[in-house]
Amino acid sequence: MSTEEVFSFAKQMTDSITCLRDGGHHLQAVMLTYVAIEQMAWLSVEPLRSGPADFQKWVDSYMQPYDPLPCTAREIWEARNGLLHMGTAESSxxxxxxxxxxxxxxYGSTPKLSNKSEGVVFVRVEDLVTSYLTGVLWFLTYLHENPNALRVAQGKIARMLTQRPLQL
Structure with a gap:
């Protein structure tokens, strides 16, 4: 079995995120990064449905240990909620x-930020995207070593609406 389908899907998402970021659409790139993390989390669990705990577990398992962000998986989940549902940095x-x-x-080459507020954390868009990409690579490594998890991911990839070459 191969992780090729999962890699191909992740590459399509990454190309789209990069296109948005390179076009100056930084918040939209963040939004799509959160969607990509969510979809990777969905690929990582057995049931057809996933939720906040699965998202946070994927972040904790594949992103934070290898390319950590200055916030927790729960804070990333809540940031995702605020941005995707309301277009704000704030969630309930x-x-x-x-x-x-x-x-x-x-975003960009910002100087080291001095954060004087305990209730705020700054995340560079590029760091979020890089952490996601690192997470994808470690997730692919996990799938390669775990055939049952790979079968689950492949079954879900087959259900996704993706662009596939026309078979003649």
Whole structure:
């Protein structure tokens, strides 16, 4: 069995994220990165449905150990919620809990930011994308070593709406 289908899907998502970022659409690149993380998390679990815990587990398993971001998997999940659902950096968890910091985005060659607020964390768009890509590589390594997990991922890839070459 091969991880080729999963790699091909991840490459399509990465190419799209890069296209948005290179076109100056940084927030849209972040949005698509969150979608890509969510889809990778879905590929990593047995049931047809996945949720917040699966997203956070994928971040903790494949992104944070190898290319850590300055925020927790839960904060990344909440940042995703705020951006995808409301177009804001803030989610309801930021308002309801002192434990979940607000994730603010910066991009480009920004100088080292001095963060004087305990309730805010800064994430470079490029770092989020790089951490996702690193996560994909480690996830592919895991799939290569675990045939049952690879079968689950391949079965789900087959269900996805993707662009495939026409078979004549």
């Amino acid at each position: 968890a930021n308002r309801d809990s002192d434990e979940i910091r607000l994730v603010c985005y910066v």
